[in-house]
Amino acid sequence: MDFELTKQQKLSRHIAREFAQKELEPYAQDWDEKMEFPAEAIRKLAGLGFMGISIPKEYGGAGLDSISYTLIIEELAKACASSAIIVAVHNSVCAYPIHLLGTEEQKQKYLIPLAQGRKLGAFALTEPNAGSDPASLETTAEQRGKHYLLNGTKIFITSGSTSDIVIVMASTDRSKRGRGITSFIVEKGFKGFSVGKKEEKLGIRASDTCELIFENCAVPEENVLGNPGEGLTSALTTLDTGRIGVAAQALGVAQGAMEESIKYCNERKQFGKPLADFQAIQWMIADMATEIAAARMLVHRAAWLKDQGKPFSIESSMAKLYASEVALRTATKAVQIHGGYGCMKDYKVERYFRDAKVIEIYEGTSEIQRLIIARNTLRKGSS
Amino acid sequence: MAKKKELHIIVTVKQVPDTHEVRIDPKTNSLIREGVPSIVNPEDRNAVEEALSLREKHGGTVTVITMGPPQAEEALTEVLAMGVDRAVLLTDRAFAGADTLVTAFTLSQAIRKLEPCQLILCGRQAIDGDTAQVGPQLAGFLNLPQVTYAAGLTLKDNALTVERSLEDCIEKVRVNLPALVTVTAEINQPRYPSLFNVQDACGGKQLTIWRAKDLPVPHEMLGLSASPTWVKKIFAPEQGKKGTVIPGSEKEMVKILLEKLKELNFIQ
Incomplete structure (x- = not known):
C-alpha cells in the first residue's frame, strides 16, 4: 500500500491550487452574493485543461487519473465551491458518460468540444x-x-x-x-x-x-x-463517478473551513490569549483534522478503485456520504469558532457553511447514500 | 542559401522557498524550512514566459536548466507544464553549497554541453538570496553580451531591442544575438501551467538529469569548497522604527505632514 501521491498527482494539485488562489478565491464571495456565473474563470479553466481532466488526449482532454481529478476539484472547491461543481458536473456526468458509452461519431461531435472546454x-x-x-x-x-x-x-x-x-x-x-x-x-x-x-x-x-x-x-x-x-443503468453508473467529484468538492469546503478556523483562532485573542490556547477550540480543530483526513482516504480510495477498473459504486457512496457530512460538521464548527463574525458575509466560513448544506443533498442525499451502502452491505454480509 | 538557424532559448530557473512563509529560528539563526512550500522563483517564471512568447512568435525551442537538490525537479515539471520543450536538472552532492560564482560556472559548463543557443534568459534575482549575480556571472563565463533588468524586449533580424527598467528611467538598448538577458517582473504576466501538459511534463521524456560526472569539470571546481564566498550567519533584520499616526482633520494632518517633511529636508 502506498499513500504517496505520484508526480502527476502532485503537479495537478499544484496547478489547481495556484489557479484557484489567484483566479477564484478573490472573487468567490462576490459571485456568491450576486449569484453570478463565473464565466471568465470557467473560460480560463477550459484553456488549461480543467474541462477534460480525465478524458484521453485523443479526445481533447488532459488524460489524468481519477485521484488527480479529486485533488483538482478539492482545490477549486476550497476557493469556490460553485466553480468546483460547474467543473465537476461538466467532467463527470456529461463528458465522462459520452466517453464511456458514446459512439465514435458522438465522441467526435460532442466529447472533443466538451473536453476542450468549448462547450459546457x-x-x-x-x-x-x-x-x-x-x-x-x-x-x-x-x-x-x-x-x-x-x-x-x-x-x-x-x-x-x-x-x-x-x-x-x-x-x-x-x-x-x-x-x-x-x-x-x-x-x-x-x-x-x-x-x-x-x-x-x-x-x-x-x-x-x-x-x-x-x-x-x-x-x-x-x-x-x-x-x-439502459438509460437508468448508465445514469446510475454516471452518478457513481459524479459522487467522487462531489465528495472531493466537500473535502475542499471542509479543508477551507478548517484553514480559516486555524488562522482565526491564532489571531483572535480573548481573556488575554489566542483562541487556539483554549482546549475547547483545540478539540474542535482536532476533530476537524481527523474527520477530513478520514474523508480524504475514502475519496481517494473510490478514485483509485475506479482507475483500477474495479467496482467503486459503494465506495463512492461512502465517500460522498462521509465527506459531505464532514464538510457540514467542519463548517458548523468553523462558524462557531468565529463566533459573531462567523455569521457575517465578510468571513468565508459563512459561505462554506451554506455551501456544505447543499452538498449533503445533491448528487444523492445522505439518506440515499445510506440506503445504497446498507443494501449492499446487508447483501454481502460484511463491509 | 543556408537554412535559417532555429531559435534556441535557454532559461535558468531556481527553486526557492516561498519567502512569504519563511521564518527564522531565533535560537539557531537558521531558516525554518519545515512546512514552507517551494516555488519557482517568480522572476524566473517571467523569463520562462518571455521565452515561450518568443517561441510562439519566431518558432524554435525552449530549454530550462536548474541546479539544486533532487526535489528541484518539481520546479522543472512545473515549467514543463507551462509549455517548455526540455528541462535539465543539475543535481549532485558535489554541487551543494555553491555560491553565486560557482553556481554560474557550473551552469555555464552545462549550457556548453547543450545545443548552441541564441538567447539565455534569466530572472533578475531570486527571492531567497536577492543577489542578482548569477545572470551576469553566467554571461561572463560564456563570453556573452548581457542586458540586465529587462522590462520589455523585441526580437528582429537577429538582434534584441531591450527596455531596461532602471531606477529613474527606461533605457532602450540593442544587442545582437547571442546574448544573455535578465528580466524583471514587469516584463509580462506569466501563464499558468496547464493540465494539458501534466502527462508529458511528468513522463520523464522531456527531463534530463546531469550529475557532476556528466560535466567536464574536476570536483574541486564545484560546490562549497570551490566557492570564494560562504554564508557566515543568517539573522532576522531588526524591526524598523514604528510609524507615527498623525491625528486631526484632513487639513491639520496635511499641515503637520508638510512640516515634518520640511524638517527632514525631504521638501523645501
Whole structure:
C-alpha cells in the first residue's frame, strides 16, 4: 500500500491550487452574493485543461487519473465551491458518460468540444416527481421516424442555463419503469428545448440551477447515448463517478473551513490569549483534522478503485456520504469558532457553511447514500 | 542559401522557498524550512514566459536548466507544464553549497554541453538570496553580451531591442544575438501551467538529469569548497522604527505632514 501521491498527482494539485488562489478565491464571495456565473474563470479553466481532466488526449482532454481529478476539484472547491461543481458536473456526468458509452461519431461531435472546454455540459435526471427515485421519471421520448420527441420538465439542473450540451434521461417505455429509460445527448439549440425558472439557492449560488422544459423537442436518433432502455443503468453508473467529484468538492469546503478556523483562532485573542490556547477550540480543530483526513482516504480510495477498473459504486457512496457530512460538521464548527463574525458575509466560513448544506443533498442525499451502502452491505454480509 | 538557424532559448530557473512563509529560528539563526512550500522563483517564471512568447512568435525551442537538490525537479515539471520543450536538472552532492560564482560556472559548463543557443534568459534575482549575480556571472563565463533588468524586449533580424527598467528611467538598448538577458517582473504576466501538459511534463521524456560526472569539470571546481564566498550567519533584520499616526482633520494632518517633511529636508 502506498499513500504517496505520484508526480502527476502532485503537479495537478499544484496547478489547481495556484489557479484557484489567484483566479477564484478573490472573487468567490462576490459571485456568491450576486449569484453570478463565473464565466471568465470557467473560460480560463477550459484553456488549461480543467474541462477534460480525465478524458484521453485523443479526445481533447488532459488524460489524468481519477485521484488527480479529486485533488483538482478539492482545490477549486476550497476557493469556490460553485466553480468546483460547474467543473465537476461538466467532467463527470456529461463528458465522462459520452466517453464511456458514446459512439465514435458522438465522441467526435460532442466529447472533443466538451473536453476542450468549448462547450459546457450538464446532466438532467431529476424531475418534480422523481428525485431520489429516478425510475419514476415522467419525461417521455417517443420515436417518430429518425427522431425522438421529448416531452417533460427537469428541475434543479446544475449549469441548466449556461450549458450547451445536456445528457437527458427520458422514458421510451413507461410500462417498464426503470428499464424503459433512455439517455439522450441534447443540444441547447434543439427546437422545443427551453430553460425555465432559475432557482435562488441557499448555497453554491454562483452555479446556476434551473428548470429545463422539453416540448416536442426533436432529438435525432443518433443522439441516443448507449442502448435504448439502459438509460437508468448508465445514469446510475454516471452518478457513481459524479459522487467522487462531489465528495472531493466537500473535502475542499471542509479543508477551507478548517484553514480559516486555524488562522482565526491564532489571531483572535480573548481573556488575554489566542483562541487556539483554549482546549475547547483545540478539540474542535482536532476533530476537524481527523474527520477530513478520514474523508480524504475514502475519496481517494473510490478514485483509485475506479482507475483500477474495479467496482467503486459503494465506495463512492461512502465517500460522498462521509465527506459531505464532514464538510457540514467542519463548517458548523468553523462558524462557531468565529463566533459573531462567523455569521457575517465578510468571513468565508459563512459561505462554506451554506455551501456544505447543499452538498449533503445533491448528487444523492445522505439518506440515499445510506440506503445504497446498507443494501449492499446487508447483501454481502460484511463491509 | 543556408537554412535559417532555429531559435534556441535557454532559461535558468531556481527553486526557492516561498519567502512569504519563511521564518527564522531565533535560537539557531537558521531558516525554518519545515512546512514552507517551494516555488519557482517568480522572476524566473517571467523569463520562462518571455521565452515561450518568443517561441510562439519566431518558432524554435525552449530549454530550462536548474541546479539544486533532487526535489528541484518539481520546479522543472512545473515549467514543463507551462509549455517548455526540455528541462535539465543539475543535481549532485558535489554541487551543494555553491555560491553565486560557482553556481554560474557550473551552469555555464552545462549550457556548453547543450545545443548552441541564441538567447539565455534569466530572472533578475531570486527571492531567497536577492543577489542578482548569477545572470551576469553566467554571461561572463560564456563570453556573452548581457542586458540586465529587462522590462520589455523585441526580437528582429537577429538582434534584441531591450527596455531596461532602471531606477529613474527606461533605457532602450540593442544587442545582437547571442546574448544573455535578465528580466524583471514587469516584463509580462506569466501563464499558468496547464493540465494539458501534466502527462508529458511528468513522463520523464522531456527531463534530463546531469550529475557532476556528466560535466567536464574536476570536483574541486564545484560546490562549497570551490566557492570564494560562504554564508557566515543568517539573522532576522531588526524591526524598523514604528510609524507615527498623525491625528486631526484632513487639513491639520496635511499641515503637520508638510512640516515634518520640511524638517527632514525631504521638501523645501
